[in-house]
Amino acid sequence: MDSSSATAGVSTRREATRQKLYEAAVTLIAEQGFSATTVDEIAERAGVAKGTVYYNFASKSVLFEELLRHGVGLLTASLREAAEATARAGGGKVDALDAMIRAGLVFIDRYPAFTQLYVAELWRTNRTWQSTLMVVRQQAVAVVEGVLREGVENGEFSDEIDVPLTASALVGMVLVAALDWQSFQPERSLDDVHAALSRLLQGRVSGGRG
Numbered sequence: 011m012d013s014s015s016a017t018a019g020v021s022t023r024r025e026a027t028r029q030k031l032y033e034a035a036v037t038l039i040a041e042q043g044f045s046a047t048t049v050d051e052i053a054e055r056a057g058v059a060k061g062t063v064y065y066n067f068a069s070k071s072v073l074f075e076e077l078l079r080h081g082v083g084l085l086t087a088s089l090r091e092a093a094e095a096t097a098r099a100g101g102g103k104v105d106a107l108d109a110m111i112r113a114g115l116v117f118i119d120r121y122p123a124f125t126q127l128y129v130a131e132l133w134r135t136n137r138t139w140q141s142t143l144m145v146v147r148q149q150a151v152a153v154v155e156g157v158l159r160e161g162v163e164n165g166e167f168s169d170e171i172d173v174p175l176t177a178s179a180l181v182g183m184v185l186v187a188a189l190d191w192q193s194f195q196p197e198r199s200l201d202d203v204h205a206a207l208s209r210l211l212q213g214r215v216s217g218g219r220g
Contacts, residue, residue: 028066030056032077035070040123044074075139078131081124082146088113089153103161108211110154111184112204118188119200129185151177183207 034055038047049070053060067073092113096106118125131143154177161167184207191203 024066027056027058027062028076030058031063031066031073032080035073035077036081036121036124036127039074040126044070071138075142077124078128078139078143079146081121081128082150084121085114085117086146086150086153088117089150093153093157103157103164103166104212106157107154107180108208110157111180111207111211112200114181114184115188115200115204115207118185118192122192125185125189129189151181154180180211183210 031052034052035047038051038055047070049063050060052070052073053063056063063073067076089110092109093106096109101109131137131139132147134140137143151174155173158167158171158173158177162169162171162173187203187207191198
């Protein structure tokens with residue numbers, strides 16, 4: 011095995027270990043809170059030695075901060091891919107936003123514990139990772155902002171819309187609606203929830219028949 015293959019193997023194993031730690035941490039913290047969760051518990055849940063946690067992350071706080079980066083990064087990538095796939099298929103900006111809504115729902119359905127933590131942390135102001143949270147939040151919102159701005163430029167959307175606020179509102183709508191779905195209406199399908207949010211997006215909730 012050459013050195014490049016060996017390095018790639020080590021990198022792959024480390025990423026797999028970090029993924030286990032992310033999953034263990036997000037599950038435990040969702041169950042019992044950040045303060046009550048110990049590094050020993052995270053290591054045990056992940057099936058690794060306690061030293062492995064500290065080898066990959068300097069502290070529990072650093073682990074959680076990186077968890078936020080990792081999770082929101084996955085969400086951002088899924089939103090971006092949905093928009094790009096729509097563009098490749100020749101769809102308009104409303105279609106792109108609709109695809110992004112679905113991508114957001116799919117992400118939340120796959121990572122419900124992370125989503126609950128993320129939304130809860132958005133409302134806290136005393137965490138050491140608050141600045142990181144604001145940065146990664148903006149990364150996700152910026153993808154939606156980009157689609158809205160392009161829609162304004164090509165005349166698909168009114169130039170009177172407040173792009174930053176509208177982008178934040180759309181992201182917030184998906185997060186809150188999805189959490190409500192999973193907590194209080196779990197019998198509904200993803201397709202059903204997506205259809206309801208699509209109607210909101212396209213302005214078909216006023217009773218019109220258009």
